[in-house]
Amino acid sequence: MFDVCLAENTLDSICTATKLKRELKCYSSIIVVKFSCTFDFIKLKKGNNMKLIAFSASSSRKSINKKLVAYASSLLDSFTVEIIDINDYELPLFSEDKEAEIGKPELAKQFLEKIEGADAVIISFAEHNGTYTTAYKNLFDWCSRINPKVYLNKPMVLLSTSPGPGGARNVLEVASQSMPHFGGEVVGRFSLPSFYDNFDLDSNKITNAELAAELNDVVQGLKA
Secondary structure (H helix, E strand, C coil), X not given: CEEEEEEHHHHHHHHHHHCCCEEEEEECCEEEEEECCCHHHHHHHHHCCEEEEEEECCCCCCCHHHHHHHHHHHCCCCEEEEEEEHHHHCCCCCXXXXXHHHCCCHHHHHHHHHHHCCCEEEEEECXXXXXCCHHHHHHHHHHHHHCCCCCCCEEEEEEXXXXXXXXXXXXXXXXXXXXXXXXXEEXXXXXXXXXXXXXXXXXXXXXXXXXXXXXXXXXXHHHC
């Protein structure tokens, strides 16, 4: 038996969802609810309402990484998924001079708010000359000036793909190594090689059964 303090407007939905007997004591606008259940059950119910933010770290309108991240997100049916586009957060090229001129951009703050509101994050990285795309790196740099822990200790899955057999593994390695320094808890990573050979654009699915199973195993780590 344990007590949970809840705002009045959340009481009915929780009690309906759990269908538990409860004793109510009203104190102004706060209700103390006594549930006869285990913490593990409550944790399970919370998981069904978790939010996932997913995006491609590419500004390409035809990004194959956006297709990959959308497919990966669809494998998590217990999450509410929002796929964002970094083109919606386009900013001037970062420099200390530009920062002194314009301050902290509102779009960078909005991007951080998206991360803050998420329970988990999936990013799929395009590779430009062995590292991040300019569009992603610029957004990241601006955000890091507001909060160096850009990813706010959120669990993350990191992906990458490319038309060639390398699958953008170089940038995936860079991201995997650096994310913990910027508040990202990397729970898994996956590289899809030869995108057009292994991904069907009509069904928007990985066609290689072994690779599809590997990706599924990786993203399910966000449920842990």
